[in-house]
Amino acid sequence: MFSIGAMSKTTGIKIPTIRYYEQVGLITAQHRTEGNQRRFGPEELERLTFIKHARELGFSIEAISALIELSEKPDQSCSIATGIAASQLKDVQTKIARLIKLESELTRITNGCSGKGTGSQCYVLASLSDHSLCTGEHN
Amino acid sequence: MFSIGAMSKTTGIKIPTIRYYEQVGLITAQHRTEGNQRRFGPEELERLTFIKHARELGFSIEAISALIELSEKPDQSCSIATGIAASQLKDVQTKIARLIKLESELTRITNGCSGKGTGSQCYVLASLSDHSLCTGEHN
């Protein structure tokens, strides 16, 4: 049986976050001590590791909930799980594409400005005011 | 003089968002009608465009506030503005690097799974449970 502090230490998830995960139903404390402190079993530790990894990969709490539910119904096809992961992948790819566009514009903006002008002639401020200075499109 | 609806239409920023921007001090309605409706001048329209562009580039409200302040003190050097933009660029580059790592792992996960197995043998679920299956590092 692990205390919440032990769970936190081994997973690297902060204590209030673990309590939050319990609150939203991702995990359950097997039992409480006489003094009302949480005690977790090893399965909860494993699940918390699962949650951490999934969060690092950007899965939402909702998606993680769905994945946990799937893992508890072993007779169900994993195509749903694959679907969730694929949708997450698509999200990530979209974000990358957007950020690369932003990167090029920000590079242009910061390079254009010597840093020595004054507010009224600052290229950074001008660029942000005037979208037409953009080389490409960013959405 | 523009109504809030007109401002919304020309900038593409939703009406409640414009009110929110006023609330947090990014813009000010020049004046109100007898019936308490906002009326904006052309400078506010310009500023709203500035804000929109900056938000699209991922600048925080706080950073935008600072940039606006800078643009109102034209005797001040624009090196601060360049600094804000450069820090934003760094943020974006960090995010890109992280997301590319995530992308490769998610690709691995979704490719590994045929989608035909059952929960107990689903590669997606196994991958998320077991960090050691990762090919590279993701932080």
Place this chain on the structure above:
DNA sequence: ATATTTTCTCTAGTCACTAGAGCTTCAAGA
């Protein structure tokens, strides 16, 4: 027995909006 650390619950704050209730005002046509 005492001191320190850990844990508890609860409330409220973060960011950048978004949604809804219930009301008032504006603009255009009859």
Place this chain on the structure above:
DNA sequence: TCTTGAAGCTCTAGTGACTAGAGAAAATAT
């Protein structure tokens, strides 16, 4: 001028995924 419908008003509360702090109780170490 009246009426209708669109647009606007304020205010509160909700979103996601936590994070921070208060004040009290319990567990552990010395």
